[in-house]
Structures are given as C-alpha cells and as structure tokens.
Amino acid sequence: MHSLRFGALLVAVLSVARHGAAAPPPSPPPSSRGVIALGGPSFNGYYPAMDIPPQAKSNVWAVSGGGSHSMAIYGPERRVIEWPRIDDSGWPGSPPLPNNTYRDQPPNLTNVTAIAAGQSHSLALRKNGRVVMWNQRLTGDNRTDYLPNFITRANIKAISAAKGGGTFSMFLLSNGSVLEWPPRNYSEIYSGNFTTWIVPRPHALLMSGNVKAIAAGYEHCLALLKNGTVVAWGGKRGMTEAGISAQFKSVQVPAAAQANVTAIAAGMAHSLALLKNGTVVAWGRLLGGFSGATCAAIGCGGAPPPPGGPNGVPYAALSGVKAISAGKTTAVALLTGGRVFVWGQTSAGLVVTNIPPEAQSGVVGIGSGSIWWMAIK
Incomplete structure (x- = not known):
C-alpha cells in the first residue's frame, strides 16, 4: 500500500489537479493515513490549517x-470535510456576507x-464527471456565484481553484479543453495602462483537446x-508596477518548461513545473527564504540555504521530486522516500519551511493553502 504507484495515485487527485485526470485508487487508503499540516492564517491565535478535524485523521x-x-476527501465513500467551515458570518472582524453569496x-x-479549495469557495469533482461548488464569496452576484449549466453538466476530469485573493476556477473537460468561471477579459485594464503585463487566453489552443x-x-x-509543454496566460492587473x-x-514560460513536464502548480505570482527527471522548474516571483522581519521575530537563527538553480529553486528540489504544490508565496515538493520540502516566504509568524519530523518520511500526498501546506501520511 505504500508503493510509489499508490502514492502517485493519491497525489494525482490533489486539489490543483497537478497530474490531469484523477482516477480513483483501486482500494481505500489505510485507516491510519491522515493529514498533517504546518502554517495557516492566524485569527487571535487560531490556525485553521492545523486544527485538523477527526474525519481528516484517517482514511484520507x-x-x-x-x-x-x-x-480533504476521506472514508470509503469518498466524502468531503473542510475546516474551518466558511459560513455567512465571514472571518472575525469582517462584515457579514450577503445571504445570496453563501x-x-x-x-x-x-x-x-x-477537490479544490479557492479563496472563499470549494469545488468537488465526482466520479461521474460532475462538479459542484459551494461556500461562494466571489462576485456577490448570484448569476456568477452559481456554476452555469454548461459546466455543471459537462464531463469534467480535473479542477483547480485560485486562492490567496483569486476568485475564479478552472475546469479541464474530458475532451481536453479548458473552461474558466467566472470568465475574465484578459484585455481589461483595471488601473493605468497595464496591457503589456497581460497575456491573452489562447482560446484555440485550450479548445484543441491537447490539455492534460x-x-x-x-x-x-x-x-x-x-x-x-506548459502554456500560461493571464497576469496581474494590480496597483504597483513591482507586483x-x-x-x-509568472506567465513567461521558460525554455526548461517547454518539454518533458509531468506536473504544474501556480501560486500568487510564481509558477512551477515538474520534469520527468524529477527536477523542479520555477519562474515568476523569486521565492526567497525568510523575510527579515519575520525571521527576527521568531529567532529562526541563520540565513536559508543558497538557491541551487534558476529562480531560487533549492538544491533539494533539483532531483528526486515526485509531486509539487504551490502556496501564495511558497513552493512544496514531495521528495523520494516521502519527505516534504518547502521553500519560499514565511507568513503568519510561522516558518513553514521548517519541516516537522513526521513529514520527513512516509508522506504519499501533498497540498497547500495560501500560507500553509498539508501532507497525507
């Protein structure tokens, strides 16, 4: 049950659909297989990513x-548990949400x-190819907060949801084409003349049936x-030139990601690709180590290890990588032997790049939130 094949199957059904079609494993995971996590947004000292419910502590x-x-998907019936529950009260200190957006x-x-957890919404893909969405706090408009019929009735084989501030989702259909919802106008300019910072959606290519x-x-x-090959489009329409x-x-795909890519992941302003030889390629925002202020606050003691490759990919992620995931400003890799490795910016007063002993072996699947990561072991 701990074979690499089974581990690969578990990783294949992670939220961001890194490996394309998500065929269910042939048998349930061992009852001891649960979730471990590090990091998470803090609200008065409460870290939801680490407050793992009983359902996510076995059969995951x-x-x-x-x-x-x-x-998390758990149990022999493949049910869904989420934590903490996103309800119509919003987070502490935030105004109540309109009833029609929840x-x-x-x-x-x-x-x-x-499954795919977005900024404030959740997606689940069922075995019959149908996808459902709930906990929406997207546009505040019922017409777009509900998935349209052409998505809910389609035969979907992979899903992905933007997080860390993004409010859209992606759907890979069984015919190899890609849809997004809510639809976005990639020529739109929010502030100033930022047209040069936006890459249009390659409609013909995404409808060609060649996406996996x-x-x-x-x-x-x-x-x-x-x-x-990796294709990228979009781009931030923000307020600062640096951002x-x-x-x-993050949408300027390097030559290294133009062949032999087996998995992809996207963060807030960075992109990742996993090659057949177990190497990670990164582009976009440079994922540094600890920020000075955070490091001083928690006494992390010493600088992070020097980068080993292009765009700050550490030496540990240049070989033996089995799966990848991306947080808001972090990158997560699953290495040979089931070891989790994380690099990038620290957030919320926690050094998420410090891997606890329980995540240094035997891990079979990974995932990441905006400022935390999770592992299945």
Missing part, C-alpha cells in the same frame, strides 16, 4: 488548501475524486499539454 485520499480553509456543502456528497492538466494562480493560469511585473513573469 486527497487534500486541498484555499485562501483560509482546507479540504451556499453550504451539498448534502450526501460522495464518490468525490478531486491545469493550475490556477492568483491572476494567472497554467495548462500542461499532452506533449509535455504587476512579478505576475507577468
């Missing part, structure tokens, strides 16, 4: 993290093969083609 198939909540988790939701995996970033999208520049770089 897959995990996903969003902007402020986590999800919907509870569907009752009797079973046979789920993939998708990943949603904060304001950019990735698609992995069947020939092992826009980082987002724009």
Whole structure:
C-alpha cells in the first residue's frame, strides 16, 4: 500500500489537479493515513490549517488548501470535510456576507475524486464527471456565484481553484479543453495602462483537446499539454508596477518548461513545473527564504540555504521530486522516500519551511493553502 504507484495515485487527485485526470485508487487508503499540516492564517491565535478535524485523521485520499480553509476527501465513500467551515458570518472582524453569496456543502456528497479549495469557495469533482461548488464569496452576484449549466453538466476530469485573493476556477473537460468561471477579459485594464503585463487566453489552443492538466494562480493560469509543454496566460492587473511585473513573469514560460513536464502548480505570482527527471522548474516571483522581519521575530537563527538553480529553486528540489504544490508565496515538493520540502516566504509568524519530523518520511500526498501546506501520511 505504500508503493510509489499508490502514492502517485493519491497525489494525482490533489486539489490543483497537478497530474490531469484523477482516477480513483483501486482500494481505500489505510485507516491510519491522515493529514498533517504546518502554517495557516492566524485569527487571535487560531490556525485553521492545523486544527485538523477527526474525519481528516484517517482514511484520507486527497487534500486541498484555499485562501483560509482546507479540504480533504476521506472514508470509503469518498466524502468531503473542510475546516474551518466558511459560513455567512465571514472571518472575525469582517462584515457579514450577503445571504445570496453563501451556499453550504451539498448534502450526501460522495464518490468525490478531486477537490479544490479557492479563496472563499470549494469545488468537488465526482466520479461521474460532475462538479459542484459551494461556500461562494466571489462576485456577490448570484448569476456568477452559481456554476452555469454548461459546466455543471459537462464531463469534467480535473479542477483547480485560485486562492490567496483569486476568485475564479478552472475546469479541464474530458475532451481536453479548458473552461474558466467566472470568465475574465484578459484585455481589461483595471488601473493605468497595464496591457503589456497581460497575456491573452489562447482560446484555440485550450479548445484543441491537447490539455492534460491545469493550475490556477492568483491572476494567472497554467495548462500542461499532452506533449509535455506548459502554456500560461493571464497576469496581474494590480496597483504597483513591482507586483504587476512579478505576475507577468509568472506567465513567461521558460525554455526548461517547454518539454518533458509531468506536473504544474501556480501560486500568487510564481509558477512551477515538474520534469520527468524529477527536477523542479520555477519562474515568476523569486521565492526567497525568510523575510527579515519575520525571521527576527521568531529567532529562526541563520540565513536559508543558497538557491541551487534558476529562480531560487533549492538544491533539494533539483532531483528526486515526485509531486509539487504551490502556496501564495511558497513552493512544496514531495521528495523520494516521502519527505516534504518547502521553500519560499514565511507568513503568519510561522516558518513553514521548517519541516516537522513526521513529514520527513512516509508522506504519499501533498497540498497547500495560501500560507500553509498539508501532507497525507
């Protein structure tokens, strides 16, 4: 049960649909297989990513993290548990949400093969190829907060949801084409003349049937083609030139990701690709180590290890990587032997790059939220 094949199958159904189609494993995972996590947004000292509910402590198939909540598929019936529950009261200190922007988790939701936690919404893909969405806090408009019929009735094989501030989702259809909802106008300019920082959606390519995996970033999208090539589009339409520049770089796919790519992941302003040889390629915002202020506050003691490759990829992620995931400003890798490795910016007063002993071996699946990561062991 601990074979690499089974581990790969578990990773395949993680939230961001890193590996394309998510076929369910042939048998339930061991009852001892649960979720471990580090990091998470803090509200008066409460870290929701680490407050793991009983349902996610055994029989776990897959995990996903969003902007402020986590999800897991658990049990022989492949049900969904999320924590903490996103309700119509919003987070502490935030105003109540309009009633028409909130919907509870569907009752009797079973046979789920993939999940995707967004900024404030949740997606579940069922074995029959149908996808459902709930806990919406997107546009505040019922017309777009509900998934339209052409998505809910489609045969979907992979899903991905933007987090860390993003408010859209991606859907990979069984025919190899890609949809987004709510639809976005990539020529739109929010502030100033930022047209040069936006890459249009390649409609013809995404409708060609050649896509096998998708990943949603904060304001950019990735698609992995069947020939092992990565395509990127979108880009941040923000207020500062530095932020826009980082987002724009996240869609400038380097030559190293134009062949032999097996998995993709997208963060707030960075992109990741996993090659067949176990190497990670990163582009976009440079994922440094600890920020000075955070490091001083927690006494992390010493600088992070020097980068080993392009765009700050550490030496540990240049070989032996089995799976990848991306948080808001972090990158997560699953290494040979089931060891979790994390690099990037620290947030919320926690050094998420410090891996606890229980995540240094035997891990079979990974996932990440905006400022935390999770592992299945």
